Amino acid sequence: MDTSLVSSQTVELLSQITGQKLTPKNLTPPVIFLANLVTVLLGVIFVDGTVAESEKQRLLTTLYRFSIPESDVRKLTHLMIKGVKENQVYKQVNNLLALAAPLSESEKLLLISFGYEMSAADSEIDTREKKYLDIVAKHLGIKPQHLVVLEAGFTHQINIEPIALNEVHFLLNPAQFQQLDIIFIKAASDMLAALPAKSEHKITKPHRNRSYGELKKFQEYRKQVDNCCYQLFQIIQDCTNRGFLPHTLIEEVEEISQKVKFQQFRLAVLGEFSQGKSTLLNALLGEEIQPVREIPCSGMVTVLKYGTQKRVVCRYKDGREEEIPFEQYQLKATISEDAALGCLSDELAHDEIDEIVFEHPDLELCSSGVEIIDSPGLNEHPDRTAITQKVLKDTDAVIFLTNASRSLTQLERDLLQDVRTQLNHGKENEPANNLFVVGNFIDLVRTEKGREQVQQRIERFVKGQNPIVTGENRVHFISAQAALDAILQGTEDDYLKDFQNFTRSIEKFLTFDSGIVKIKHSISQINRVVEKGLDGLYQSQDTLDRKIQISEAEKHKVLEKIGEASGRDVRIRILADQLIYLVFEQIAESWDEWREGLGDRLANKSQRWYSEHSPVFSQDKLIRDYTNQFIRDLSTEIDEWGNTKLKEVILQENLKHLDISIAYELDAIQGEFNSLDENIQTNFSKQLKISINGINDDFTGMGGFGGGVGIGGALAAGLIVFTGLGFIAVIVASVAAAIAGSFGFGMLDFDGIKDQIKGKVFELGFEKFDESMDKISEKLDEIVGSVFENRVKSSSRVIAEAIALYENLLEQQEKVHNETLEQRESEKMWIYQKRQELEQIHNELEVILNKCTIV
Ligand SMILES: Nc1nc2c(ncn2[C@@H]2O[C@H](COP(=O)(O)OP(=O)(O)OP(=O)(O)O)[C@@H](O)[C@H]2O)c(=O)[nH]1
Ligand SMILES: [Mg+2]
Structure with a gap:
């Protein structure tokens, strides 16, 4: 839909129809489509001058498919029916054309299909109704051969011209309707199912x-x-x-x-919902394993991997694991259709499954050592940050899927930048080497010119200024569906070739x-x-050879050294505990200070909250948009505090303290080894050095404990990265539901309603946030604990090795003595x-x- 074609005439007309004072902003694609639909369906009903009770019923049944009772859309539908009837809009060609001007070819065909469907609902298509539809179709520029297909389809004729049938299938492909509400996408899919199948290759x-x-x-x-x-x-x-x-x-x-x-290699697929992530996975696997459908489908992260036998394990958020029957896999991995059509975020937020692991012995890609991760659509997911973090953890490469037939959305651009930062361990503004951006649905872009434009558009963003990716062959254009079809049917075509090109790039990278x-x-x-x-x-x-011999006095000394080394380990642990305590005191202070100014900072940011949804027609969506923006702003604030205060000041300083002490203790041991080596010709210090270097390697690029250099560099190398505490979103997710319930504005349109909604989101969001302080503390405990624990573990290991070397020396002396x-x-x-x-x-x-x- 091209909303730039919404004219002032359309705005005026719709204001008249609904009795609301509307602005162009209120006319979102679903609203426009619905207005057209109501008009055409009423046209079909009124064409013979009389309206039977059964017709009224049918009209409502058809229209009610697009809304749930009590919803804003339902109220809007009623307003539209009333207005279109009173103004007889269905009879006025000019008005009809003004309403339909922004519709795409696909949307126009879908519109007329609904007319045919309603007309054919009882049995025969009434001739007057058919005539009305013909006229409207002609004005809309629908090809006559496409109308023939629709008519034949709804009257169950068998002989249908295959080329026209394929064209209708192409135009009604649900993916063409992603701008409309999910409910329309589903309707397009049902419509296609009602038509005869297209001729296959x-x-x-x-x-x-x-x-x-x-x-x-x-x-x-x-x-x-x-x-x-x-x-x-x-x-x-x-x-x-x-x-x-x-x-x-x-x-x-x-x-x-x-x-x-x-x-293993881990390969993750990310993107907004219905971008074909699961379809791509199936194509990669060469089997229809992942559930797929036109409306949001995947409900959680699923990991597909090699296993000696087929089995499915559910991992719950509370840590439980359970093997479930194979047949339940697709069901479990899918959100319910109701949830997909209605309130998406709630079901996702409350689900207690953390991930599903699917093991399979004969999937070629998996048995070649690759684990693949499918993820739910990230659009409105309240848990988005947590999911991306989880999916990106330890991944070797990420495939980001987008729809080639439309531009990258703002959310996609944000997501791509976020993914890039996370893949680069928190370093901003550097392109990622292991990110593949894939424009899917290229089969929906029919012309060569269109394809060129699409490529330029995506490449400009991905590889242009401040590039997202680096490396060869990181951007591809494919049709996951066409490739999967070709693979399953054993046919060959250009889509398959493009797809294979893509898999080769991935393979080469891995x-x-x-x-x-x-x-x-x-x-x-x-x-x-x-x-x-x-x-x-x-x-x-x-x-x-008796070249190394130690006296009784030296043995005693070694025993003493063993005791000392243990003492060093204990000292490091005690210091770490003290520092953790101190860190928490500093965190509490810094957090309070941060929290004090948070309200003002967020209030400032809330002025920029934006939603294209109307407070009148889709209040629930507006609330959801605002809530998501509240969550995002809050998460950014937390990240900022995490990075600048917690990481760069509190942790950095206290870890430096610990590092100096670790370096001191290890240096001391190294010094003792040196003098032992000199005295009795052992090579202990060299062996210990190898271990110390090993740990340093693990902390990538840091100076090293031994030699008194300290290990401060490790932090800079990204030992911890703050990209959201992850769980905040889930906590605040319930806000949307709470807020929706607390409003009673109905269809009232008065100035300032948006601000009222913003205010409420703000207030409730804060309330929930403060309520979740315990969880936040828990998470902070975990982060701080693990950072210190890592350090202590590494030093303990080196000390344990040193002790083992001393002990081994004594044992060997004892043994050789008796041989x-x-x-x-x-x-x-x-x-x-x-x-x-x-x-x-x-x-x-x-x-x-x-x-x-x-x-
Ligand atoms: N025409 C066309 N349709 C496609 C293509 N790829 C996927 N589809 C269809 O798009 C719909 C959505 O595909 P899915 O694979 O379920 O998308 P998804 O990204 O996994 O969706 P969620 O799990 O809800 O996030 C399905 O009906 C697919 O058949 C493609 O390249 N071309
Ligand atoms: Mg999916």
Whole structure:
């Protein structure tokens, strides 16, 4: 619909019809369509001059499909029926044309279809009614052959011209009606279902699917790395059993091995509702697994992954898990049709399922190591921030779907920017490398020129000034539906080619970009263990050679050092606890200060709240818009406080304190190792250094604890990112319902009603926000706790390793003391053998690394 074609005549006419003083802003696409519909349907009824009771009933039945009782739309319908009848608008060509001017070709055809449907409802289409519809259709510029299809469809004739039928199917495709209310989209879908099916392509080839060869190859490499891990585990285990290496090494390999074993690619699909996310997933999987329909469908995050058998697990928000029968999957993953047509956000907000995990043994993409995440449409979702955060957590790549046949909405632009920031771990204004923007529904853009324009429009935003994405082949234009059809039917066409082009880009990214980083990381972690193992074995050999010998006095000293090291760990923990306490005191103070000015800041922002919905025709939607903007403003405020006060001041300063103390304690241990190494020729300090470096790697790019550098850099590297506390939205979601219930304005239109609604949203929103303080504190506890805990854990691990090295030294001394020369010689041989095996693993890893980095 092109609302720029709404003329002053239309505004005046609709004001007259409804008896309300309207402005062009009030004439939203659903309002305009409804006015046309009422007019045409009344035209059909009145064309023969009389109105039978059955006709009245039919009219109301048809029109009531588009509203729920007591709603604003229902009231509006009544006003329109009354006004159109009194003014006999259906008879006035000029007025009809003014009303229909903004309608698209599809909308005009849908309009006339409703006329035919009503006319054919009893049985035959009355000739006068048909004539009336013909005339209207002609004025609207509807092609006669399309009318023939409609008539034939509603009178159940069989012989229909296939080209015209396909055109009608194209025009009535529900995706063409996304500007209208969901209720009309559903009506278009029902309308299509009532018409004969379009003629299908002939099947030329048997069912065939993409094989994801690159991903499979990559899985092979991962398995090889896993295999190396397993061998390493065995060697280390043998060595610790014989007391040649400290036990902490086994735990380290086990941890790495778990990570490698379960290493998967995560691919997430995001977008507003009905953009074809689930359809795209089905096309990627080559099977109709995800529920799909014209109106909002997916109700929650679903994760599709490989499993040895088909099973579905529901994960609840309270942490429970439950396996559900496979047949229930689609039902559970879907919101009810009522919820989709009515109040979308409420059902979503109250649902207690957190996510559904679907495991399947034969989905090619999943068995190639990819987990795919489908998400619910994000439009009005009160939990939007939380969902995006959840979906984006640990994802390797994100596919953002939009509708190529219309421009990016403001919400989509905001979403894309938000996704970009989150993918870049909070860094703003940097393009994301792992974001793919996909214009779907390209099949609805018929002309070459149209397609060019669409591409330019999307690319200008995505790659233009302040670009959203970076990297090759990050923007694609596809038809998920046409590609899925082709895959299922084994046919080949350009849509399939475009789709395969797209999947190849994704595959290439996952394997060559993301995958190589993953493999390199795993390999360097394994190599670290190999290196420590080799150092340890060299040292054991020296012990067997009696090159390392310690006196009783030195033994006592070592025992003392062990005690001291434990003491250091305890000191770090105590300090961390004290700091956490302090942090909370500072948080409370800072929060109160922030909260004090919050009302004024939000009140200021609320002046910019905007809704295209009319307080008269769609008050419920207006309230929802305002509530969403309240939530958004509040979330932004919280983010800002989180980033500037909590993160950059409170946490930063207190963590620095902790870091200095950790660095001091680890330095001290390192110093003791140094002097031990000098005294008795061990290489402890080197082994400890490897561990410290390892932790530093995990905290990407930070200075390092040891050597007194401190680890402050870790924070800057995005250890914590504030992009909403996530849960605020859910808490405030109930506001919309509460507010809607508290208004009784009905259809009254007086100045200032919008401000009144704003005021109420504001007041109730704050009330709910203050009520949810406990939850906020809980969340803050969690954030602060985990940041400190991470630090303490890392330092504890290094200290535990240091202690294990000391203990191992003592044990070995004890053992060697009691052994014969022969025993020692044979043990040296054994150690030599193990060293060879470790070297072998190192070489194998090198080979794998080379193989997977060669494109
Ligand atoms: N013509 C056309 N229709 C499509 C295309 N992709 C999806 N559809 C249709 O669009 C409707 C919505 O598709 P879904 O896959 O359910 O969309 P979604 O984004 O998962 O929707 P939600 O789960 O509600 O957020 C369905 O009727 C699909 O058949 C396409 O490329 N072309
Ligand atoms: Mg979906």
